[in-house]
Amino acid sequence: MRISVQEAAFDAGAEANAFTAGLTGAGAVVTFTGIVRDNGGRLAAMEIEHYPGMTERAIGAMVDEATQRWALADALVIHRHGRLEANAPIMMVATASAHRADAFAAAEFLMDYLKSRAPFWKKEIGADGAEWVAAKDEDEAALGRW
Amino acid sequence: MQRIDVLYFAWVRERIGLPRERVETDAATVAGLVAELAAREERYALAFADLASLRVALDQELADFDAPLEGVREVAFFPPMTGG
Structure with a gap:
């Protein structure tokens, strides 16, 4: 398991590729990459x-819970902070298991x-100023399914 | 009297104008600490005007506003998180 909070x-x-190369006994790898939307330019x-500190701890607890709930061969979480340009990768999750469902x-x-x-906390910087991104109700509601 | 590091993030930090400060308090709960801070100055009152729009962490674990402060060393106030 690797967690990286990085600028x-x-x-x-x-x-x-590195995540996949390090696996033994896995039959499935799922990866997700989040990128900065440019909002139509x-x-x-x-x-x-x-x-800092809580971030690593909170993600560590999530990865621990995921490994308890599903049979994972490995997991990777990368999340950036600081200033990111449009279309740049923000974060990535990779999970590996024997079969794809897990x-x-x-x-x-x-x-x-x-x-x-x-x-x-995300802040969008546009031509006409900067604004904190508001949390969405549906993101909170999504936790209910777990 | 208890000495606590209080941290602010995102718009809470901007509104108060500080990322962190050390606070001496007799408050028994987070809500008590919030009341003390809000009574200080207008910028604090504005930041804490709507607790439904705030989250709190005690020693880097999410908590509720009625949680006790006994033994807590670090309190952080911030808006709902927007990671991912």
Whole structure:
């Protein structure tokens, strides 16, 4: 299991290949990469603030829970903070299991929890100013299915 | 009297104008601490005007506003999280 909270950009393809190369006994890998939407060209950049210490701890607890609920061979979470340009990768989740159902479910679980239980806050920087992104009710509601 | 590090994130930090500060308090609960802070100055009152739009963590674990402060070293206030 690897968790990386980082400012630096990452190469999602290279990360997926390295993750896959390190596996033993897995039959399925699911990866998800989140990227900065440019909102039809209106978004110049995104700034992501986080709570150092709590961030790593909260993600660690999510990964622990995922490994208890599903038979995972491995899991990876990368999440960036700081200033990100439009179309840049923000975060990535990879999960591996013997069969695909566990890998898909664990990846969706981790995504749902990262959205509203990991201490990150997004601010969109546009041509006409900057605005904190509001949390969505449906993201909170999504936790109910787990 | 208890000494607590209080941290602010996102618009809470911007509204109050500080990322963190050390606070001496007799408050028994988070809600008591919020009442003390809100009574300080207008910028604090504005930041804490609507508790439904805020979340709190005690020693880096999410908590409720009625949670006790006894033994807590770090309290953080922030809006609902927007990761992923």
